[in-house]
Every structure is written in structure tokens, then in C-alpha cells.
Amino acid sequence: MSRLVVENLTKIFTLGFFSRKRIEAVKNVSFEVKEGEIVSLVGESGSGKTTTAKMILRLIPPTSGRIIFEGKDIWKDLKDHESIKDFRRKVHAVFQDPFASYNPFYPVERTLWQAINLLEKKPSNKKEALELIKESLVRVGIDPKDVLGKYPHQISGGQKQRIMIARCWILRPLLIVADEPTSMIDASSRGGIIQLLEELRKEQGTSIIFITHDLGLAYYVSDNIFVMKDGEIVERGHPDKVVLEPTHEYSKVLVESIPKLYRKLEGL
Amino acid sequence: MNEVLMRIENAKAYYKLEKVSVRAVDGVSFEIFEDEVIGVVGESGCGKTTLSNLISMNILKPLTLVEGKVFMKINGNFEEISSMSREEVKKKLWGKEITIVPQSAMNALMPTIRMAKYVEHLAQSHELNGKELLQKAEKRFEEVGLNPLWLKRYPFELSGGMRQRAVIAIATILNPKLLIADEPTSALDVVNQKVFLKVLMQLKRMGVVRSIIFITHDIATVRQIADRMIVMYAGKIVEISTMEKILQKPLHPYTKGLFNSVLTPEPEVRKRGISVIPGAPPNLINPPSGCRFHPRCPHVMEVCKEREPELREVEEGSKVACFLYSEERT
Numbered sequence: 075m076s077r078l079v080v081e082n083l084t085k086i087f088t089l090g091f092f093s094r095k096r097i098e099a100v101k102n103v104s105f106e107v108k109e110g111e112i113v114s115l116v117g118e119s120g121s122g123k124t125t126t127a128k129m130i131l132r133l134i135p136p137t138s139g140r141i142i143f144e145g146k147d148i149w150k151d152l153k154d155h156e157s158i159k160d161f162r163r164k165v166h167a168v169f170q171d172p173f174a175s176y177n178p179f180y181p182v183e184r185t186l187w188q189a190i191n192l193l194e195k196k197p198s199n200k201k202e203a204l205e206l207i208k209e210s211l212v213r214v215g216i217d218p219k220d221v222l223g224k225y226p227h228q229i230s231g232g233q234k235q236r237i238m239i240a241r242c243w244i245l246r247p248l249l250i251v252a253d254e255p256t257s258m259i260d261a262s263s264r265g266g267i268i269q270l271l272e273e274l275r276k277e278q279g280t281s282i283i284f285i286t287h288d289l290g291l292a293y294y295v296s297d298n299i300f301v302m303k304d305g306e307i308v309e310r311g312h313p314d315k316v317v318l319e320p321t322h323e324y325s326k327v328l329v330e331s332i333p334k335l336y337r338k339l340e341g342l
Numbered sequence: 343m344n345e346v347l348m349r350i351e352n353a354k355a356y357y358k359l360e361k362v363s364v365r366a367v368d369g370v371s372f373e374i375f376e377d378e379v380i381g382v383v384g385e386s387g388c389g390k391t392t393l394s395n396l397i398s399m400n401i402l403k404p405l406t407l408v409e410g411k412v413f414m415k416i417n418g419n420f421e422e423i424s425s426m427s428r429e430e431v432k433k434k435l436w437g438k439e440i441t442i443v444p445q446s447a448m449n450a451l452m453p454t455i456r457m458a459k460y461v462e463h464l465a466q467s468h469e470l471n472g473k474e475l476l477q478k479a480e481k482r483f484e485e486v487g488l489n490p491l492w493l494k495r496y497p498f499e500l501s502g503g504m505r506q507r508a509v510i511a512i513a514t515i516l517n518p519k520l521l522i523a524d525e526p527t528s529a530l531d532v533v534n535q536k537v538f539l540k541v542l543m544q545l546k547r548m549g550v551v552r553s554i555i556f557i558t559h560d561i562a563t564v565r566q567i568a569d570r571m572i573v574m575y576a577g578k579i580v581e582i583s584t585m586e587k588i589l590q591k592p593l594h595p596y597t598k599g600l601f602n603s604v605l606t607p608e609p610e611v612r613k614r615g616i617s618v619i620p621g622a623p624p625n626l627i628n629p630p631s632g633c634r635f636h637p638r639c640p641h642v643m644e645v646c647k648e649r650e651p652e653l654r655e656v657e658e659g660s661k662v663a664c665f666l667y668s669e670e671r672t
Binding site: 118119230232260261262263264265266268269287288289290291292293294313314317318327328329331332333334335336337338339341342 | 385386531532533535536539540543559560561562563565566567589599600601603604605606607608609610611612616617618619622
């Protein structure tokens with residue numbers, strides 16, 4: 075079953091007051107995400123991948139096109155506060171910069187308490203809630219006593235990103251939109267973050283939209299890859315097809331330029 | 343084997359703070375040969391950048407060379423560059439013998455001065471003719487694929503990839519023997535990364551620079567150009583080996599872990615899956631006893647907790663510091 079369907083999505087930004095300049099950030103993008111599927115939007119900076127993500131998260135309205143989540147058009151059918159809150163519960167975002175996702179004046183677990191407040195069935199008392207927080211931290215491989223009560227500057231980037239994923243274990247969303255979740259952390263801890271998302275998919279059937287410029291990561295983790303360039307999807311398909319036999323000129327250049335571990339680049 | 347260009351003997355460089363010292367480079371010895379590219383890899387905070395400061399003798403407080411010596415071949419003779427004063431280093435070494443392209447070089451450019459001004463500065467500090475040097479710079483700009491007229495531009499008028507090439511062009515005007523590049527490609531996208539690697543290898547082929555030290559945490563990038571690889575962990579070298587050997591058969595458990603965490607779009611990688619090194623790198627103020635990797639090592643033995651393994655040759659061209667490869671294991 076399709077969890078999310080994106081149809082002919084277009085976003086045009088207009089600039090200037092008198093002379094209007096139009097920037098087509100996203101052009102006619104259509105794709106589908108099934109239950110428990112991981113898809114990747116791959117492209118360089120400015121290719122429109124983050125704009126697409128923001129529209130799916132209901133943060134900026136599209137110029138035209140439809141986004142259908144669980145059978146409902148998220149920009150037309152969600153009218154009252156309650157249905158929007160319900161949408162927020164079911165669709166969750168993990169952002170690029172774990173350093174910017176925390177308020178430096180509060181202990182890190184505040185983000186987890188906020189997640190608990192979003193829950194439909196809230197735990198009956200504080201003690202139960204704390205148990206839930208601890209459980210979610212263990213799920214993402216953090217010993218609760220290492221982080222509880224600490225402030226954001228006292229923990230590492232990898233830990234911060236893990237806590238953002240711990241939120242997902244509390245809320246158990248149907249869809250996670252992860253915008254470059256690994257680009258700010260050390261190469262050796264990237265795999266760990268990916269594994270956490272995969273576990274979530276396996277146990278909860280969560281669908282994940284991965285937004286990245288790292289084709290290597292996308293190749294490893296996704297069921298489907300969409301390569302974006304200048305707002306359009308120029309190549310789509312199974313990772314093996316996109317990476318091993320790219321057809322579009324742009325994806326060919328992209329694949330050729332990626333340094334490989336077991337092969338040397340040509341023409342150095 | 344080629345001749346030795348630089349020799350580092352048991353160097354210990356600590357950041358001396360009021361009460362404690364951060365042991366960023368702790369007892370490191372190796373040689374750099376002429377006409378080779380060495381890749382230095384490791385996680386953030388393992389002492390890679392401190393090592394580059396040590397090799398280029400850019401030692402400013404609180405960084406202190408506590409022990410050890412660094413020798414470099416200058417005009418055919420080995421000189422101990424670690425005993426030179428900072429003035430001497432500036433005059434004799436920088437720009438002429440050693441040059442460095444630092445981490446985020448592209449942001450290090452002053453936004454208010456034109457590229458040509460850096461060439462003037464270089465001429466002043468080495469008491470050379472500014473005009474001649476500018477001509478050389480124009481030629482070098484062409485060689486790295488930039489328009490010579492761009493010397494008159496301000497840094498913001500160039501793109502990231504161009505700025506990085508402009509920096510390397512200016513850094514190599516005086517044909518230094520050793521080029522140290524510290525994470526030069528991490529801020530570039532893959533297409534520009536490739537262009538930069540190409541320029542680097544071209545400069546080496548043309549004989550502008552003799553040897554290159556390439557410091558990075560991106561193994562797949564350094565693998566493209568390096569002849570030998572140094573793997574650092576917590577201020578120590580855990581493995582030195584030729585590129586082919588280390589790719590075929592990494593010896594140290596840390597090297598293995600590092601290689602297994604690399605994600606590149608290759609069928610081998612997809613088949614192998616991701617594995618992660620558990621835990622985090624240690625604090626260098628108070629590193630673990632014995633082998634510094636032992637708290638994270640999957641093969642840890644009793645001896646690893648007590649004694650420090652020495653870096654020794656186990657096969658031709660492969661040195662490793664691990665008790666798994668020595669008879670002393672008990």
C-alpha cells in the first residue's frame with residue numbers, strides 16, 4: 075500500500091517587488107513511497123531536494139500538485155487543528171544539523187519530553203514517562219545516564235543525532251523525512267545512524283524518505299533512488315540500476331566522480 | 343625505494359594547558375620518501391592536524407614539541423628542522439621546502455584582499471622580486487586550470503572549487519618539495535573533489551612538488567592517489583602500509599573497523615554491509631592504558647590493557663602496532 079503519493083509537485087519562488095523573478099525550485103516531481111520502504115532523494119545543493127522535503131512536512135505550501143499521505147491531501151484535507159496535530163504525530167523529521175536542533179539553555183532530554191506531550195495516549199505519570207524516555211534512549215544505543223540532565227554542548231554530534239532518532243521511538247511515526255541526517259557527523263559513526271533507521275523500519279514498518287547528496291549512502295540503504303537536478307527528477311529506480319547503469323548525463327557524471335574504495339578513478 | 347625526504351623520530355607534541363596536557367601526537371616515528379603520496383587517516387580528534395602542524399614546524403603555544411626530532415633533506419643535507427627558530431623556519435622552510443594547504447583553506451582567504459596580494463606577501467617574506475613572482479603565479483594559475491586574470495579578483499568572486507585551486511597555486515609558486523594538504527576536499531562536492539585530485543597529481547607529475555601528505559577522514563578519496571597510508575588513532579600511528587596491501591588486508595582491528603564503515607556505491611560494499619566501531623575515541627588528556635584502542639577493540643586480550651604495542655614490521659611494507667601480530671601475546 076502506498077503511504078505517500080506525490081503528484082506533479084511544483085514550487086515556484088517569486089522574488090522582487092516590482093519586477094518579478096521566478097525561480098522554479100521544484101518542477102513536476104512525482105513519486106510514491108510504500109509502507110516500510112526507504113527511498114532516497116539524491117542531488118547536489120540547490121537541486122530542490124530540501125524544498126520537496128519541506129512541502130511533504132507541510133512547512134511550505136506547493137505552487138501546484140498534490141501530496142497525499144494515507145489517502146488525504148495534506149494541503150487540502152487537513153483543516154482543523156486536531157487533524158494537523160495528528161499529521162505531525164505520524165510524520166516526523168530528522169534534520170541535518172544536530173547542533174542547531176537543540177536549545178542550548180535546556181537539558182537535551184527536553185526534546186524527548188516534547189515528544190511525549192505529542193503522544194495520543196500520554197503516560198499516566200512522570201515516572202512512566204521517564205521510563206519511556208529511558209527505553210527510547212536504550213533503543214538508539216545510548217546509556218540513559220550518559221545524557222540525561224546534560225546540556226547540548228556536553229554531548230557529541232553523533233549522540234545528539236541519536237537522541238533525535240530516539241524521538242522516533244517514542245512517537246513511532248508512519249513516515250520519517252530525514253534531511254541529510256549524517257552529513258555533520260564523523261564518517262565512522264554514519265553507519266550507526268543508518269542502522270538505527272533501518273531497525274525502525276524493520277520493527278515498525280516505518281517509511282523513510284532520505285535526503286542526501288551522498289550517493290554511496292543512498293545506494294546502501296534505499297529501495298528506490300530518485301536523482302534530482304535543477305528541481306527535476308532526472309533518474310529513478312532501484313539502487314543497482316541507478317548506480318551501476320545510470321542513463322542520464324548528470325547521474326553518469328555524479329557516479330563517475332564518487333571516489334570508490336576498491337577502484338581507482340580514471341584520469342587522475 | 344626512493345631516498346628519504348623527511349624523518350620524524352619519536353615525536354611527541356602536546357597541547358600544554360595550565361594543569362594538564364593534551365597528548366595529540368604521542369611518540370610518532372616515520373619517514374617520508376621522495377616522490378610519494380602519503381595518506382593520513384583517522385577519526386576527528388586523533389591528532390591528524392597536529393601531525394601536519396608538527397611536520398610543517400608550525401608549533402605555536404600551547405602546542406609544544408615535548409620530545410623527538412624532525413629531520414628534512416635541504417639541499418642534499420639532512421638538517422634538524424625541529425631545532426630551528428620560528429624566524430628560520432619562516433625564511434628557510436615555508437613556501438620553499440614545505441607548503442601547507444590547511445583545512446578550510448577556502449575560508450581562510452581574507453575577503454578584502456585580492457589573490458595577487460598573497461603573491462606580494464610571499465615575495466616580501468622571501469625577499470624576492472614581486473613582478474617575477476607574479477608572472478610565475480600567472481603561469482601556475484593556468485596550470486591548475488584557472489584564468490590568470492583571476493589573480494586580480496577577490497575571493498568571493500570565485501567558487502569553492504576555484505578558491506581551493508587558487509590556494510594551491512599560490513602555495514606552490516616556489517616549488518616546495520613537500521606539500522601538506524589537510525582535509526582539502528571535505529568542503530567540496532564530488533565533481534570538484536575529482537578536479538582537485540587531478541590538479542594535485544598533475545603538480546606532482548610536473549615536478550612542482552616532490553612528495554604529498556594528504557590528511558583526511560575520507561578513505562575513499564585518499565585511496566585514489568596515495569602510495570602509502572598511515573592510520574592514526576588517539577595520537578599514535580597504529581598502522582603504516584602500502585595502499586594495495588592495506589586495501590587487500592588491513593591488519594590493525596581499528597583499520598578494519600574504519601574500512602568497514604566506508605560507504606561507497608560499490609557492489610562489494612553493499613554485499614559487505616555496514617559495521618560500526620562501537621564507542622567513541624578517547625580523551626587525549628588521559629588516554630587509556632596499554633593499547634589506546636583496547637576499550638573499543640573486538641579482539642582485546644589481557645596484555646592489551648597493560649602494555650603498549652610497538653609499531654613493528656610484520657610483512658614487507660606493512661607496519662602495525664598490535665599484539666595480535668607479535669609473539670608476546672599471552
